[in-house]
Amino acid sequence: MAQINETAVEQNLNIGIADQDREGVVSILTSLLSDEYVLYTKTRNYHWNVVSPHFNDYHKFFEGQYGEIEVIIDDIAERIRQLGGKAIATLDELKSHARLPEHPGQYPTDREMFANLVSDQESIIRNLREDLEKSDKSFHDMGTSDFLTGLMEQHEKMLWMLRATAPTS
Template identity: 55%
Template sequence: MKINIGLEEKDRTGSATILNHLLSDEFLLYTKTRNYHWNVTGRDFYELHKFFEIQYEALDEIMDEVAERVRALGSFAFGTMEQFSKFSRLKEAISDAPSTGSMLQNLLNDHETIIRHLREDQQTAAEKYHDAGTSDFLTGLMEQHEKMAWMLRSFLS
C-alpha cells in the first residue's frame, strides 16, 4: 500500500536509514548495560545492579520506539545481530568483567557518542529529508540519553 504522509519515498528511506543506525547503537548499548547488570561486583553491587536494570529497561523501550518509527516510515527495522554489529557506530567492549569504574565510564562514553550522533541525525532528518516528525523524535531521544549520561556522570563524581 502506498504511503501518503507528505514525505517522498527517498526522504522516508533516508530517515529510516538514520533510525536503523540508531537502533543498532541502542541495541549494542542495551546489551552492554545488561552485561554490566549481570556482572557488576563490589561494595556498590546492589545499587549499581538496580541502576543498570533501570537503564537497560529504558533502552529497551527506546529500541521499540525506534523500530516502530522505522516501520511508520514504511521501512523494515533491523533485527539481527549481524545488522546491529555491522551498522552500530559504537564499539563493543570485549572484557569479561571490567571494574565498576570502567563499566560506568564505558556506558557514559557510549551515551555521549549517541548524543552527538543524535544531534547530527536530527539536523539531517529535518534539513535533508524534510522529516520534522523524525527530527522531533530524535530530539526527544537525545534528551533521554542526556539524562542517562548525567546519572552515569554522577556515579563517577
C-alpha cells in the same frame, strides 16, 4: 548510509515525505537502532557482571538504565515501521549498522563500566544532534527530527544519572 532496497521501504506511502527521503531517515534510524542495541547489551552485561562494594546499588542502577533503553529500542523500531521501513532485528544486521564499539571478552571494573557507558551515551547524543538536523534539513522529516530530539533529551538525562552515580574512588 545503509543500503535500503525497495522491499525495505514501502513505496508510494503518501505522508508528505518523498520515498528517497524516507529511505534516508530509515537509514538514520537503523543505525540508531543498532547503537541502542549495543548500549542495551553492554548495560545488561554490566548489570550481570558488576563487582563492587556497591554491588546492589549498581546492579539496580544498570537494570533501570537498560530498561529505559529497551523502551527506546521499541520506539525506534516502531518509528521505522511508521515510515514504511522494516526494522532490522538479527545480531548480524545490528552489528553491521552499529557505530558504538563492543568490548567482547572484557570484564571491566565498576569504574571502567561507568566510563564506558558515559562514553557511549556521549556518542549517541552527538550522533542524535547530527541525525535530527539531517532528518529535518536534508530529508524534510520534522516528525523524526522531533522524535530524535526527545531521544536526545532522554539520553542526556541517562548520562547525567551515570555521571552522578559513577564511583569516584
